[in-house]
Structure formats: structure tokens, C-alpha cells
Amino acid sequence: MALAQHATPPATRGLDRLLDVLWSIPAPTSPPSMARDDQAFGLALLDLSLRLQHVSRMSERLRLVDRGHLERSVGLDLDLTVLTRPQIDTLQPRLGEHGLAAGAALARPFVWVPIARHRRQDVTPVLVRDATGGVLPRLTHDEVTRRVAAGLIRLFRLLLATNPDTTLSGHPLHDLRHEHNRSRWLIEHAMLRLIDDGAAAHLRDVSALALDSTRHPVPRASTPESSAARARGTDSYSIRARAAEGLRLLFGEAGHPFPQLLDVASSEYLLVVLVPRVADRCFLTYDAPLLPANRPVRSRRALAKNLLPLNREFTVEYSATVPRAVRSYHVTVDVPEEVRVRRFTVATDVDAPVVDGLRYDIEAVIGHYDELEKVSGKLVELELQAIASRLAELGRRRQRDVNSYRTYLRQSLDPRNPPPEPVRSPLSALDAVERLGAGDCSPAVLGAFAGHYEADAYRHLADGPFSADVLRGIADGLQSAEIGRDLTVDNDPRENGGHAHWRPPVVDLASGSLEPVRATAFLALADESPSLIESVSRIIAALTLLVFGLGALIAGSPSWLIQTPVDFDPTTAFARSDAIVAVLLLGPGLLVARLDIPSTNTVLGQIRSHQRALAYTAVGATTGLAMAVAASRPGPVLVDVARISFVVLALLLVACGVEFLARHRRRRAVIAPSATLPAWLHIEMVGSRERTVVEPDARFDAVEGV
Amino acid sequence: MSEPVLLRTLSRPAELASLAARAAGGGTSAVEFEVAHLTGEAGVGLERPRPPEELLHFAAGGLRVEVATWPATSADVATNHELSESTVLGGKPARLSEPARGWVYRGSAVLNPGFLTDRSRSLEILLSLGSAPWRPALPDTLMLTRALRELSHAAAATGSPILSLTSPAAPSSEAVGTTRGDGSGEKVRSPFAPCVRMAIGLDAARPQARLEFETAVAAVATDLGLGLRLADRRAGRIRGEWFAITPFQSARYRARRDELFAWAPDEMPTQAIPVTALGPARVGSTQTLCDWLERSNVGCLGASVTVLQDIAFINLLLPVAPARTGARPGGGTSTRAVDGLGRVASRCGLTTEQGTHREGHAQKAIDIRPAADYLLLAGSPVPCSFERTLRSGLPTRLPLWVAWDMPPAVEATDVLRTVTEALSAYAAVDVAFARSRRGERGRLLGRAKLAVAPVGRVSADALTGTLGAMAARAQDTASRRLAARLGIQANDVRLQVAWRERWLAQLGMGAL
Secondary structure, three states: OOOOOOOOOHHHHHHHHHHHHHOOOOOOOOOOOOOHHHHHHHHHHHHHHHHOOOEEEEEEEEEEEEOOEEEEEEEEEEEHHHOOHHHHHHOOOOOOHHHOOOOOOOOOOEEEEEEEEEEHHHOOOOOEEEOOOOEOOEOOHHHHHHHHHHHHHHHHHHHHHOOHHHHOOOOHHHHHHHOOHHHHHHHHHHHHHHHHHOOOHHHHHHHHHOOOHHHOOOOOOOOHHHHHHHHHOOOHHHHHHHHHHHHHHHHOOOOOHHHHHHHHHHHEEEEEEEEEOOOOEEEEEEEEEEEEOEOOOOOHHHHHHHHOOOOOOEEEEEEEEEOOOOOEEEEEEEOOOOOEEEEEEEEEOOOHHHHHHHHHHHHHHHHHHHHHHHHOHHHHHHHHHHHHHHHHHHHHHHHHHHHHHHHHHHHHOOOOOOOOOOOOOOOOHHHHHHHHHOOOOOHHHHHHHHHHHHOOOOOOOOOOOOOHHHHHHHHHHHHHOOOOOEEEEOOOOOOOEEEEEEOOOOOOOOOOOOOOEEEEEEEEEEOOOOOHHHHHHHHHHHHHHHHHHHHHHHHOOHHHHOOOOOOOOHHHHOOOHHHHHHHHHHHHHHHHHOOOOOOOOOHHHHHOHHHHHHHHHHHHHHHHHHHHHHHOOOOHHHHHHHHHHHHHHHHHHHHHHHHHHHHHHHHHOOOOOOOOOOHHHHHHHHOOOOOOOOOOOEEEEEOOOO | OOHHHHHHOOHHHHHHHHHHHHHHHOOOOEEEEEEEEEEEOOOOOOOOOOOOOEEEEEEEOOEEEEEEEEEOOOHHHHHHHHHOOOOEEEOOOEEEOOOEEEEEEEEEEEOOOOOOOOOOOEEEEEEEOOOOOOOOOHHHHHHHHHHHHHHHHHHHHOOOOEEEEEEOEOOOOOEOOOOOOOOOOEOOOOOOEOEEEEEEEOOOOOHHHHHHHHHHHHHHHHHHOOEEEEEOOOOOOOOOOEEEEEOOOHHHHHHHHHHHHOOOOOOOOOEEEEEEEEEEOOOOHHHHHHHHHHHOOOOOOEEEEEEEOOEEEEEEEEEOOHHHOOOOOOOOEEEEHHHHHHHHHHHHOOHHHHOOOOHHHHHOOOOOHHHOOOEEEEOOOEEOOOOOEOOOOOEOOEEEEEEEEEOOOOOHHHHHHHHHHHHOOOEEEEEEEEEEEEOHHHOEEEEEEEEEEEOOOOOOOOHHHHHHHHHHHHHHHHHHHHHHHHOOOHHHOEEEEEOOHHHHOOOOOOOO
16 A cells, blocks of 8 residues: 655654754754743743644645735634643743733743744744734743743653663663763754754754764874864764764664654744633634745646636635644635635545554454454454444544535526536445445445445444455555545635635544644635626627728628629728728727736736737737828728628637637536546545546645645 | 555554643643542542543542543643653642542653554453452452453554553453343343453554454453453444454462462552552553562552543552561552552562462563653552442442443533432442543543443342333433533533443544
């Protein structure tokens, strides 16, 4: 089974970066100075910021500034009763810090709490306000990193002190704890440096520029002093080597959480504010750093599509992380009033830990099937029942999402043209398992399985339907259908806005996972009626009529388009060429001037790029004719130019018609070609596993954390 | 296969940060403890000058162990630990007088941040050496030692921490008459049956470790003829719902017992020593002690392993060897585990005096490292007593389960005292087991198992109805009294009393 691979796991990355620092900085002769309360403060900050269990509701209001920038206003409901007494005591402001009023009526009237984690490269001034609009004090970057570093150093000392190997005399960890103070201090200084700098690449470069000399012992015969130092173990290399060995012994185990914590502390910035404890619940808002768009590289095909009359949509993907403790998450999108929100959905990976757990369990059961069966058939049965019950719950959840999506489609589409009703094909208990075993984990099949499971159709799974092959098929199907992702749809009645309200499932199948939930919003913006294409098509029709009428009046026959009349006299016909030119220039000019053609850098400008091109081409066609009339001698050739102008306008009119058809088709599309929508939705709505994915016009990534 | 996704998660770093923050929260990373080994009048808890953060109450064979912990707030404690190489520091034992007799031990210990557990991810098993009340002969106590050793080995071999272990425990009885699936048709049971109830911590990304543990335990159960039940892991199932794996086979059990321990005297122990080993929680520490018990041929009357504020407390009730029962009792001792174990073995080990020295055991090397820094608290020998079975086949005492989730101002002893007082009108009540801790928002969470003997004669048919009525009345009365006595809002008192554990639903703690 192929699982998602990450380039460098955080555990390895954190340890490698610490080792890079360790080999580069000066070997200290004294321990780092830290206040004891800073240590507790830093650890409490880390603890709270990783879980953010005090954030009960999170609301994000998104506004597209232009096609490449997104403004984000975040509202947080904090539940301070979640904080324990020791946490409140630890996170108290210092005396004189931020001018606390002396003798306040409430004991511990304020508390520092982290409210978000930002990537360090996104650090910008952030103003946090409370419900009354008052600005709340914040800890500076320096204050936060200093305290977090102190906390992690304390944790390192604790981990070293309680390692059982430190009781064995002669063991490297015993010596690191009790004898080699400079090596231990070096580790602590390295942690301080790494968390403060946030990076180790420059130190690695420093080391490399010096031929990595710190990583090799000085030859014994170089100087008497160095030989003596090496003999005593006080030379630079020995101090560093002992520290590096100690780190590997302590944290070298794959998946050790300490390097991961170090990685979080050195790559992220904690937003910490001073909150009054007058009420147990409080509301905060802040404007998050402006998000620049990550514009995907567009293929030539995609560029060509933009020029064709396919009813251009402006699609946006927005990703954010939501703490798993959050009970309610709102995303609201505001767009200019000329733009309509055609589709707005939010998908999250809330059930990803459940699916991961299921896949691990399935793999493990397959690997131990015979062994378990040999010891007791009941062990196999328990494992299979546990797998089946979770599968059934997932089936119910995804079926709920499918139903809400269908309702959304029905409500958002023209009631006169409702979407096609789903074709339901009930499955028998055996058929459902067979389909699952074939890797078909669509919501319909999972739903059928859930129904049969609750009807006791699978009371005995061992030696029954759940063979190893079926289990493998289920594990693959769960992954390929992205069953771990849910879907929330827009419920905003406004046409130029969107709102989605996500809530975590009541039954926690994730068994206490603390992994933040990744939410991805998909937004399709369009120019709906009254739209520019309607105005443009009317103008083009008017210009077509204008050219046709002028031609008929000048030629003296409505059939001039096909054949020039025999008695046609060009000199007489174009005697008043000035007036003809004036009509051809003024008419389109006046009409186009009334069109609302926005700047190309705005979202509206992007959506209306095709319509704009149509309008300008139409003006070009009539202007070209006017230029020909003004510059050429009267003659039959001018009739040919008029015919060309008419044909161009007619073609533009056809393009407008195609655009209308394309708009109708896009409106009625049952699913958008976006990777943000789960694969199971595509399978359910389209009935095929093959899916076309189109890159969005703008992708905004506000994902926090590692 | 699990590595990449495991590394992607923030769960373990968050657990580590949480543990470290708790450790550093009070200004020190030490925990103060008080362990009491008690006999005499059974109460609901010792009076203490300040309410403990976490509490354990465990009773078996007429002995009681109480453990209370507090976060160390004194700077002296931190300084003592920094100056000392020891992770556990203990003072001199103090003798307790009436009404509860025994020894009390106080000290402090440094917690181990490397011991990461998530209470919401655990596997609980119930290993049964029978379902009748626990009245063991010495060979039976050795069988319990063997079972504990095998369980702790299986956990340590898979790297799984033991979150809790209790023996004796209430068995899971088969249904009789009607099987409604809600537990109401199950037989009434004894709160003190020869069962071992154990919970281990799980790593969601290492299900193979869980399967290896289950396989190992099932193999042990089959070999020794023991009954095995695993916590039902189906979605929606809760604590107290079991999935039967192997039934208890009394013939097989007796055969294996006689095969292994026929040399031991077939008599019931008359005296026992309460022993508590404590130190930073660590995978393998229980295994080390169980290895030592078996190597020294020390039987076991009862055991309770628990982790309070990340400090492991391994409480053992060890029968005194018949040849040593007349020896001078001596006082309570507090020593390093490595020093104290030999002294306890000389009093409780059946090997030397019986002349059945088993060479294999004697020579077996034990890796003492996981418990090398532990403190061993050993009480003086006290008479032990056991449960009886009535002529009707019913046990003399029956279990009632209690769970609570109370405001921060409430203490565990308040809850236990109020509930036992409310029950005293209908039955004689003892606290068989109780465990409480502070949860989110400082609320007091806890569970307890009470052993009740209904007043007057109750026919076997009416027994379950009587227990149900007793539990319901006690719940109402105790809730009202608690609210009135402590001046808290009635709707903030969440208390449940039931005669089937699973009826406590989700109230209380995930794992004890």
C-alpha cells in the first residue's frame, strides 16, 4: 500500500537542523541563562498552541482584493474555562508587564494565550481586537521565542534526567548528564540558536566554507595545546562529538516527538495575546497577513481555452488548518457585487485519521491473519468487526455529504432545469462486500454496507466475506476514493457571497487524534445575468444591424451581402463618406463606452476578459470599415470591406451564442473539475473514476504548522 | 508502512508538550506523593491537609492501599532533586494508629516525559482465573504471579505502556435467562474474583503491536486455561463491554497449576505484605518486578498498577510464606527497589523454605534497568481475609460502579463518602477500587467500584432488582447531598451509580 511520502519527516528535519547548529556554533563554557518561569511559560505556550483546545469556534472572512491577493479576517471564540489552574498560573503576565492595574478585583485578571500559529515567513504586524474593538497586547516575537526555547531546554534536561541509561555508569548519556557539562550546554545553546534563528542553512554553509573542520578532530601532532586538549577531551571536536552522540541516543528513534516539537518551535511563530478573564468566554478578531496567490503554471491548452467562448470562470482554492478541538468553523467569502458565486464548497480531511487507522488495521490484520486464526478465531472476528463498524459509520457520513450536495445543486440551479435524479441501485449484503473488495468504496456502496451491517447481515465476518483480498481492496478503495474527506456546501443566500459552516462529527472515530484538520475551500466566480456578455451580444447585434443597414442603404438593396446590384454607382453611394465614417465611429464608440469593462487585474476583469475581447473586436470591425471608407477611393472594393466587417460581426455574434450555451452548460455541471472536491463525490455524481482536474486561477495557502 | 504518516502527525509532539507543560507548571518537574498501606476499619480515604490532584484506592484480601499525589509546589523539592541523582526521594515511614492501622510513606518523584500515553487510545483486557470470589491457595497465588508476568512481558515486548492493572477484579459473567444485549441478563458477580483487568496504551499507527499483544495474551490464556476477554472495539461500544476470546477452562487451569506449582503448600495464606514500587513511569518496570516475583517464587494476592501524574505506582499484596508467618513483623521500610526486593523475597518467597528451589528461575538474569531508580515501600505483615460464597452460590458482596464528573471544588473523598453514606441504609459498603484525577477545566473525574452486602435476606431472583433500586436511590440521594453540602449547583453534579459497569456510559474517565 502506498502511503503519502514526505520529503523530510519533521522528526528527522528537526534533529538534522539541530545537529547542523551544534557543529557550527562556539562550544560554550557556561550554561545558557534562562529564568525558571520562562521555561514553564514556554512549555505551556507550546502545549496550548499545538492543541488550541481553548478555541471553540473559528470564523474566517475572506475577501479577494484582486486576482492575486486575499484578505483574511479571523474571528475566534475562546473558552477560557478549558485552561487549567496551573496553566493560568503559569501564563500570568509579569509584574509591570503591559501595565496591569494593581489590586484588580479578580485574582489572575489576565492570562496570555496563544491563538494561532503562523509560518515565520508570513510574520507581519497583526492587530488583535476584542469584542469592543479594543486592541489586545501581544507578546513580541522575541519574547515568544525566548520562552519557548527555555521551555524546550527544560524538556531536554528532563528527558535526559529520566532516561534509564543515565543510571549506568560509563554510558554516554550518564556522562552527558553528570560529567560532560560543556557538551550538554552546547546542545542547549544550539537549541536556543535554532529556535531564535529559525533556520540552520546559513550555519551549515559557514561550516562547509571552513571545510567542515569542526567535524574532524585536529591531528594529534598539530600543536601541543591541541594534543593536550584532545587527550583531556576538552577540544572542540570531542565536545561536539559527545553532544551529537547524546542527541542521537536520546532522539534518534524514528518518530521521536522532541525533534518534531523543535521543528515546530523553529519554523513557526506563535501569536500570543493577553486576554482578560472577566468572562469565561471571549471573542477576538484579527486580520491575518495578506495572502499572496500561488498561481499554478498554466498549460497552453488552458491558455487557448481562455480565448475560446467557454464562459470563463475564475476559480479559487483556499486552504487553512483548523484545530481539531474547534467545534464550529465558518468560512465566509465576500466578492464584488458584480461577481456571482457560482459554486462554493469546503472539504476537510477530518476523517483522514480514521481512514489511516482503518488502513493500518487492515494491513496489520492481513499480515497476522493466520497467526490470529491459529491462536483464536475470535481474535480475527473482533478485529474484523471493529473494521466493519468503522467502515459502516464512514458510509453513513459520506452518504450524508452526498445528500447535502445534491440538495445544494437543486437549490443553486434553475428550478425549471433541476439536476438529474440519482439512479439508485440497491445492493445485496454480498454484493456490497464484493464491490468493496473490488476497490469500489463509493458512498453508495459504503451506504449499502452500513445498512446491511446494522441489519446484522455480517454477524460472522471471519471465514466469511472479509477475506484478505477483500480487505486489501477496501484499503485501496478507501484511499483512492478519499473517504477520509468530508464536504460542506454553501448556505449563503447572497449571490455575491458564500458561507460554509463546518462541524466535526459527534462520534469521534479518530480515537483522540490531535492532528489539525485541513480545510480546503473551492470557489467558482462567474459573471451571471445581467452579465457583460448579454450587453456585448446586444451591442454586437446592433453593430451588425448597423453595418447591414448602412450597406443596404448605400447599395440600395438588402441583398448587397450576396450580390452587388447592377446599377450600383460607387461615386454616388459614397458621396457622403464623412457622414458614413461618423456613424461607424460614433455608434460603436458610444455603445462600448456604456459597457462596464473593468481593469484586467481585478477578478471581474479576469472573468470578463473574453467578453471584453468580443466587444473590442466588434469595435475594431466597424472602425476598420470606417477607416476603409475614409481612406479609399469610392469603388466596389468598399462593398467587399463592408461584407468582411459584417461577417466578422456575425461571427462575433455566433461566439456570443456559444458563450451563452457554455454558460448554461457550466451552470448545470454536477461537479466542478477541482482537486479540492473529494474523489468520492466525483464517483457518485459522474459515475466514473476518471476525473479531469483543472488547475485553479488562484490558490491561497494559509496552512499553518509543519 | 506506518512511518510517513506517523511522522506527519502532531499528536505525539502535542502529548509531549502537554506532559512537559504539566511537569513544569508548578515550577518543578516533581510530584509529591503519599502512599498508605492500611488495615483495620475500611474507610473511604485518609484525611489530608490539602486535596490530592490524583487518587487511587485499592483493596483486596482485607488490605488497603491508598495513593495520593500533588504537583510539587515547594522549591525545596526541586532543589533536592537537582542535587540528588535519584528520581525518587522518600522520607521515613510513619505509623498510623486507629481507626486505620498501617504505614504511611511520603516523598517526591520526578516524572518521565518519555512515557507518552493517550488515555483515549487504549486496549483493555480481562483475564480470568475463575469467577468465584478469590480464596486462593498458595499455588493459585503463584499462578496469578505467572499471569501477571506473562501480561507484563507481552506489553513490554510490544513496547506498550501499562496504563492500569487491577487484580482481583469483577469478572464478566455469561448471560443467563434472557439475553437482551444490554447486560441486564448477566449473572451477578463478585467484586473480588481472580481476574486481572489491564489497560495498555496504544499507538494508532502501530496496530501490529496491538495484534502481537493480543496474540501473546491469547496464547497465554489458552496455555494456562484462563478466560480472556478484550474490550469491544466496535464503534459505539464503551468501557465495560467485552468481547469473549477464550473461556475459562477449570480442568486445564488446575492441571497447569499442579504441573507448575505442585511443590507449593496447598494452603491459604494467612498473612500478606503490601508492597509499593514507584518511580517515573516507564515501559518495562512492571515486567521487571513481575520477573523478580516469579524468580523468587513469590505469589500474589492482589495487584494494582496505575500511573498518577505520570508517576508509576505498582502496588502488590504478597502472601507471606507459611514458614515465615511467626517471624517478628518489623516496621514499614522505604528503600531502593534493588535493595528492598531481596528483603521482601526472604519473607514471601516459597522457594528456600520449601526445598523446591528451581534452578532455572534462580539463575535467570533480570534486566533491572526499567525499575533501577524506583523506590520500594514495604509494609509489615498483616493478617489477610478473603471473600466467601453463599450456599446459594452467590457471592457475599456484590459490585456497584460509580462514576463522577464534578466541579473543581469537590474532592474524591467527598464523593465516595456521600455515596457510601447514601448506600448504608440498604447495604454494608466498602470501597474496592477508586481512581480519580483532575480533567479539563480542573473538574474532578473518577470511577469507583464498591463492594456491597445487602442488608437482610434477598432471594437470588430479586437480587438484580434490589441492586438496581439501591443504585438509583443512592445516586439521587448522593447527588442532592453533595450539592447541598458543598454549595454547588445541582445540575453541575454529574454522578452515576449503576450495578452494570457499561451503564455508566461515557461519564468519567476513558481509562483508569
